[in-house]
Amino acid sequence: MLQEVGHLWNICRSPIAEAVFKKMATDASVVDKWRIDSAATSTYEIGNPPDHRGQACLKKHGVPMMHVARQVTKEDFLTFDYILCMDESNLSDLKKKANSVKNSKAKIELLGSYDPEKQLIIKDPYYGHEEDFENVYQQCVRCCKVFLERNS
Structure with missing residues (x-):
């Protein structure tokens, strides 16, 4: 089981990583072996959809996204085998x-610990532009590919 935790809000990075990993696991015919989800460390965006720029980025790459923001729960630490996060602040909080x-x-x-290009931190694109969401997508693709290969 895999859970990816983004920033405080759960509307940018972690939903992208969740969608990327689900597609990879589906394409590899192993999705039934995984419970894949994403969550936030705060309550700010609970119930909201992902950022429209992240949705547009994934649509461009043919990656389906169905996500509603939620907060990490105590049960997550008992049921998930892995909780992967995007930066040091989230790592510390978790x-x-x-x-x-x-x-x-x-x-x-850190999800970035699986990046073959050694970019450890996946930067929050919220205050950026479309290219920042593309960078998050590309980094998630690299990291999720390595994570899936090591854990299949």
């Missing part, structure tokens, strides 16, 4: 939350 959950089993890592 580790603190995991420490408060008895029997937490989730391995918490």
Whole structure:
């Protein structure tokens, strides 16, 4: 099971990573072996759809996206094997939350740690432009490909 946690809001990076990984797992005929989701570390955007620029980027690449923002729960640390995040701030927040959950089993890592181009941090494109969303998409493709290869 895989969960990807983006920034505070769960409307840009993590929904892109979720959609990319779902498509890769589907194309590799292993999607039934995974529970794939994304969530936020805050409550700011709960119930909202992904940013329209991220949706447009994925549509351009033929990657379906169906997502509604939600917050990470204590149960996530008990049910997911991996929780992958986008930056050091989220990594720190998630580790603190995991420490408060008895029997937490989730391995918490940066998604960028799987990037063959060694770009460890996936930068939030919210205040950027379409090319910033494209950069997030490309980095997620590289990272998810390596993660899937190592865990299939």
